[in-house]
Amino acid sequence: MRANPTKGATLAADRPEVHLRMLVSDDADWLVEVDRATASGLARGYTWDVDKLAAELDEGVWASDDDFGWAIVVDGEPAGFTLVTGLSGEDARMSIRIAPRLRGRGVGREVLRQLADHHFQANPHLLRLTGRAHEHNVPMQRAFNAAGFRMEARYRESYRATPDGPAASEWGYALTRRDWEAGRHRLGDLGYDLHGLWFEVDQTIDGPQGHGLRFKFLQEGRRAIARYDAHRLTDGELAGIVVGDVIRYRFVHTEERRSGGLEVMGRGRARLQRRGDGRLEVVDEWSDDTGSHGRRVLVERRDES
Incomplete structure (x- = not known):
């Protein structure tokens, strides 16, 4: 029997190198492309305009005390982005988009871990990092679970892919400062991941x-x-x-x-x-x-x- 038999698991040697860096105005073109590629019925796109987004990044809109944007760099190449809002309060909320070609390789889990390490260190008043996943977005649910985030709530009929589309439910997840201090987000696999199976x-x-x-x-x-x-x-x-x-x-x-x-x-x-x-x-x-x-x-x- 394997020690870490999760569905679709990859060997550690095959896992990509992931790190985060601050978004800059030169990122606007590929950010818009990734946003379009990842928009679906499970995650709404931001529908950015390239020039407007570049200007916002140049002005520091996504590098403020309240809102921060990160480029997700995988094996040296930009492969997604994550936006964190509400950092001036005790609860901050994350939104993550990863290029489809890299899904299922542990990128989302590592992004969540690095976000926790950075923002709990940089924001002493921050008590909780939170996020939501569409009820049918099992890969994102599994990423939250693997990164130590607790499933706290089910928000019924809280999500619409389009203004006139059907309402779907979302699962709510959170990692608290106490969880982070205990290293819960980096405990590694606790056994089998059954989430959504x-x-x-x-x-x-x-x-x-x-x-x-x-x-x-x-x-x-x-x-x-x-x-x-x-x-x-x-x-x-x-x-x-x-x-x-x-x-x-x-x-x-x-x-x-x-x-x-x-x-x-x-x-x-x-x-x-x-x-x-x-x-x-x-x-x-x-x-x-x-x-x-x-x-x-x-x-x-x-x-x-």
């Missing part, structure tokens, strides 16, 4: 059949939570702690019966491991307060489509 039953070794049972996981530090459903099982939730490759959890769900819905509670122990094809699987042993128990294998869903 789907699993479905591939095989039931013991106990009742799954009947389409599937899980959606979120992980925040060592804490893992999940929602699940199946044929006759609805409104299921579990919460537990990940230690190495094991989740110890408690659960509650509703089972459909002829007499109506029955609330069932229980506990379980799930061991995480990699299959030969690279997918993550969960070997789950559970028992509930009705006396039922079983063992099953949940296999990571490759593609939701």
